[in-house]
Amino acid sequence: MPTEFKSKISEPIPITLLSGFLGSGKTTLLEHILTSSHGLKIAVIINDVSQLNIDAALVQGHKVTKKEEKLISLQNGCICCTLRGDLLEELVNLAKAGKFQYIIVESTGISEPMQVAETFTTAFSETLLQSQPNLLQHEEKVLRDIIDLGGLNSLTKLDTCVTVVDAINFLSNIETTNFLIDRYGDHGSGEKERTITDLLVDQIEFADVIIINKISAIKKKNQLKIENIIRSLNPVAKLLKTNYSKVDVKEVVNTKLFDYEKATTSAGWLQSLNEMEIREGFGSKNGSSLTPKPETEEYGINNFIYRSRKPFHPERLYNMIRDKFVVIERTGIEEEEEEEEEESTEDELTESEDECDMPELTEKQYLSNKRNSAFAGVLRSKGFLWLASRYIIRGEWSSAGSMLTFNGGIPWFAVTGVPLFVGQAAKLIERDMQGKHGDRRNEIVFIGINLDKHALTEVLDSCLVTDKEFKEMEEIIEKEKNLLKIEKILKNVFLDGFETWIKFDEEEDSLEDTEVDTGRVDTA
């Protein structure tokens, strides 16, 4: 055993692997686990499919990271293919550090849990080592050490594989083809293109615990249908039903449910090692490397980041999205809980809080409008947005299928300054700071199939403020130095039907002399 590891490692560190399709509720579950009293020193690895580390930023923003926790972000790829080696390296580093009792890995919504699990085998390290011409010295050393130890399994071990299922979008995603026949039927047609259905099925089949999330947003009849499909695919996994991924943490952490022996006898185990091809990945600092076919190619999924340094006009933005998505606005925890208790009985998706005069649409109409718009093919989108009427708090945009959630997040860093707790991330925040409006910007990643980037850019650009409006806005900002005053004036200038994100002080007059002081701003 390499002496470097010997002294530090007694027991392998258990790991919970969070999987589940795009937007199903993995980050919500992670936040729930981290904010529950678990009594463990947890390290978290968050994997985002795009260049933007939205999930890591959300976890960091929503929850004050405690000192004993560590958050590692792996971006722009997937830990089951292109970032497999990077995951392995991070896990070895965490084991070597000897500071953590538990690790939670949140994979991307398009990752295949079986391929992540294969990273723990000696065969995987051997394959990387043998077939990798461009490894750096430290990468090679890591792999040799792991092989000597008998695989990553002796440093860290999978404890629980959790798959989160999005109850709202599951049926439409899984029934895009007659999946059971397609998958198990005898067509004799040989190799088939893998579909989203295949991916969902893989995620369900490989799970020890399956969480059917967003349960109160669907009808009882559909709940039963989803349960039956899941049961037929994986009769042994523990099945839980939740809203906002609220589970008893004991159900997903330290359960010891993952059965390594069983996994190694599953159909397809280690198959990906034989299908590896030269691509960019671990060891790619000097060129290309060996990885299995990424889902982006396998399922035709691509992503695109919309960016702008001009704010959205709130009314224009709302009018554009309102007939394509069921818009949910989350403004506070009390409201969220009330929402959860309400059970859906209507034909419409019931979580819409659209209180405008426009008639509510049926789910079919929303889907059809979305399909016939620039948003066709968008499976998931998430990011930050800047509304012209709001200068203090950043908006969070998050869509999964037909649902689009909007809420106020933390204040822009231009307001608070770069906080100390973000450590290395401070550099990234500094990079986002530009010109007089600092980090205020729109930055939304769209993930989907055959996305029309030009159409999306065009439609989103058309919702931005015009040059004239932007000038007017900047004049207000320059004239009024007080942030709260600026916010109030902007709210009157730009018609804004979104929920309030800031509770202003009752005594409005007292604002007159207030210096910029974010301590007086309560986010709703």
Ligand SMILES: Nc1nc2c(ncn2[C@@H]2O[C@H](COP(=O)(O)OP(=O)(O)OP(=O)(O)O)[C@@H](O)[C@H]2O)c(=O)[nH]1
């Ligand atoms: N209506 C409703 N929305 C939910 C529920 N749980 C999560 N959401 C919302 O669904 C969206 C996606 O949730 P996330 O936790 O970010 O999903 P994810 O699986 O981490 O997403 P990716 O990492 O992009 O795959 C967010 O807008 C959540 O607020 C729920 O129970 N009901």
